[in-house]
Amino acid sequence: DQQVKQNSPSLSVQEGRISILNCDYTNSMFDYFLWYKKYPAEGPTFLISISSIKDKNEDGRFTVFLNKSAKHLSLHIVPSQPGDSAVYFCAASARSGNNRKLIWGLGTSLAVNP
Amino acid sequence: DAGVIQSPRHEVTEMGQEVTLRCKPISGHNSLFWYRQTMMRGLELLIYFNNNVPIDDSGMPEDRFSAKMPNASFSTLKIQPSEPRDSAVYFCASSFKDRASEQYFGPGTRLTVT
Numbered sequence: 001d002q003q004v005k006q007n008s009p010s011l012s013v014q015e016g017r018i019s020i021l022n023c024d025y026t027n028s029m030f031d032y033f034l035w036y037k038k039y040p041a042e043g044p045t046f047l048i049s050i051s052s053i054k055d056k057n058e059d060g061r062f063t064v065f066l067n068k069s070a071k072h073l074s075l076h077i078v079p080s081q082p083g084d085s086a087v088y089f090c091a092a093s094a095r096s097g098n099n100r101k102l103i104w105g106l107g108t109s110l111a112v113n114p
Numbered sequence: 115d116a117g118v119i120q121s122p123r124h125e126v127t128e129m130g131q132e133v134t135l136r137c138k139p140i141s142g143h144n145s146l147f148w149y150r151q152t153m154m155r156g157l158e159l160l161i162y163f164n165n166n167v168p169i170d171d172s173g174m175p176e177d178r179f180s181a182k183m184p185n186a187s188f189s190t191l192k193i194q195p196s197e198p199r200d201s202a203v204y205f206c207a208s209s210f211k212d213r214a215s216e217q218y219f220g221p222g223t224r225l226t227v228t
Contacts, residue, residue: 032215043118043205043219044157089157093215099169100215101147106156 003027004092006105013112019077021108023090026071030092034102035064035075038087047088048075080112116140118220120206126226132194135223138187139208147217148181148191149205157205163189164211196227 005024013019021035031052036044050057050064050073057064063076077084090105119138127133139146147162161171166183174181178197183189193200203224207217 034215041221043207043221045219046216049215091215099164101159101162101170102215102217104157104159 002106003030003103004090004105006088006090006108008108009106010109010111013080013110015082015112015114016079019075019080019084019110019112021075021077021088021090021110023073023075023105024071025073025092027092027094027103028071029094030103031095032093032100033064033066033073034091034093035062036089036091038089038107044089077110080110082112082114085110085112118206118208118218120204120220120223122223123221124224124226126228127196128228129197130195131227132192133196133200133225133227135191135204135206135225137189137191137206137220139189139206140218141187142210143208143218144186144211145209145217146183146189147207147209148189149207151203151205151222160191193225196225198227201226 003026034049035047037047038044048059048062048064050066055066066073087107087109089107091102093100093102121136144165148160149157151157160173161181163183181191203222205219205222207219209217
């Protein structure tokens with residue numbers, strides 16, 4: 001049973017336009033959310049995060065929005081660049097005692113076309 | 115500054131053989147995570163360590179899998195005996211314990227069991 005769901009396995013966007021990647025979660029105990037980016041033959045790399053006390057976090061071209069009532073978050077990339085083509089993973093965590101672990105979505109493969 | 119180092123990068127072995135995957139975390143990080151990635155199940159956390167102590171091994175699929183962290187700079191994941199369904203990419207990641215959600219991944223080991 002997937003607690004973190006990325007319902008779109010792939011997304012194709014034109015260079016310069018906005019890319020919107022979506023993620024839904026089921027566990028109301030999650031209080032920290034992250035996006036990771038993965039290129040082929042490499043490990044995932046941390047991109048941006050958001051705490052549940054916020055509804056928006058922005059870092060350059062990347063913005064993450066959190067809608068707690070809908071248990072939904074999204075990653076916006078504006079403007080999209082060909083180098084953004086990668087698999088994007090949504091992850092969520094909840095504190096368990098003094099420890100945390102990440103629960104991951106299956107990923108969305110983004111293709112940005114020149 | 116070296117990132118997380120994993121070896122080997124690729125491993126092809128026959129069913130029934132023992133497989134040992136190795137990981138060197140980023141110096142100074144005190145949490146270490148082993149993940150398995152498959153197409154069907156995405157990124158699954160197998161086990162993680164804080165300060166070399168296993169904290170949560172609930173993701174280890176069965177007794178054939180074992181992991182050790184004898185010191186702060188080295189960890190192994192062993193599969194004995196290996197089976198074809200163990201074929202996957204295995205990632206090691208490390209982080210600071212108080213920032214356990216922001217993990218740094220190694221390049222992964224692609225394991226093929228024939």
